[in-house]
Amino acid sequence: MMEVCGSTNVSLREFGCEQTLLSRPDGSASFVQGDTSVIAAVYGPAEVKVSKEIYDRATLEVLIQPKVGLPSVRERSQEQCVRETCEASLLLTLHPRSSLTLVLQLIHDDGSRLACFLNAACMALMDAGLPMSCLFCGVTCAINADSEIITDPTAESRALMTFAIDSKEQRVMMSYTKGSFSVHELQQCIAVSQKASENIFQFYRDSVRRRYSKNL
């Protein structure tokens, strides 16, 4: 399933996406990477509770539901990563004193969970028509025991990193790492992730183009 990438070759698993699959939320998307599958739903801009309102921006709330059981501390930490990435790319100042809610439901986990959450979130925000300054995508990179860098891993590895890359300048918006690694390895992984993000942004463009060309 996973492939080792050479110096210029970056390979990701097959990905698929479907937008507007749910009828109640304002925007929804499902994102599939190999066997990992996530559904995202966006509600908003809507009324906000006075305790949570911010006078000049919208309040974004992210809820991550695991496949089984109740959300735990691990989901809270992933929620913080997704929320701050979305806040940096959404134009929140256009909807002051409103609330935006993003709900992410994990359907199946086969590696690259956080990256899949980010991709599904971006597609759902686009589907909801919320104004954004840039798009973002999630890429997972792993360093295995032979010190090779693998993108979109499914197996165990010495170090695992997930980056959120923005579409304007391919810079790192979010970074989440596990395991230890050297500075050089970090730079290499960032470079590999930036290359992989081009594929994902092309995929976003293609799927949105395909969807809107049907409507016309």
Place this chain on the structure above:
Amino acid sequence: MAAGFKIAEPLEYHRSFLKENCRPDGRELSEFRTTTLNIGSISTADGSALVKVGNTTVMCGIKVELTNPLVEAPGKGFIGFVRVHQENRRRPASQFIADVIESSEVIQTEDLCIERGKLCWVLYCDMMCVDYDGNVLDACIIALLAALKNTKLPEVTINKDTGAPEVNLEKRKGLNIRKHPVGASFCVFDDSILIVDPTAEEEGLSTSHLTVVTDEKARLCVVHKPGGTPLSAEKLQECIGRATARQREIQKLVDKVIHSVKTAQ
């Protein structure tokens, strides 16, 4: 006059200092606040530490208990809960600290095993943020490291006849600390200015946060940037350089304090 300006326009107030390359409390952009460390103050815990980074105060207590090892890892002990208590906030610092422990391999779980498949130690780490003035993650890591160095495991022998463990609370030996992870937190103002060790106000006004945890071999354990505005590669490199320097300072501090506690006993 300045106090009024600070309340009405906090961002402009901070910007006026940053233009002169300094901060409201008089620090340089890349200067950490004074760090003080106190070890072994909680007698009921097996290991404890109190850290103050500026005004941020974090207390860490470690308790060890005997338990059966997990089925999938019969030769290892494990770390039980790691909880960070902080009022008014749902910040996931607990997951962050658990990740630091796991990624940095600060203790080898094999060292916690007493008898394979039957008995092992489980460590419970509790951290309480007593005073929050920004940069609680760094303080938590320092407190954790110092408390782990201070933790003494009692000697346990298995009685051959009954198979029951006998704990000798008098004789204790310390945990084997293999690595010394230390964190350095940064935040970005207005997408371009990088400041080190933010206070609570600076954290609230910044556009992005970053925490880098390094160990003594200059290997990175955690690069935690929970979203926010994008960071360029040069700025990231700068942060890593600063974090490595900080690691050396803090390791010296922790070793000095542990040494002084040992000579005092």
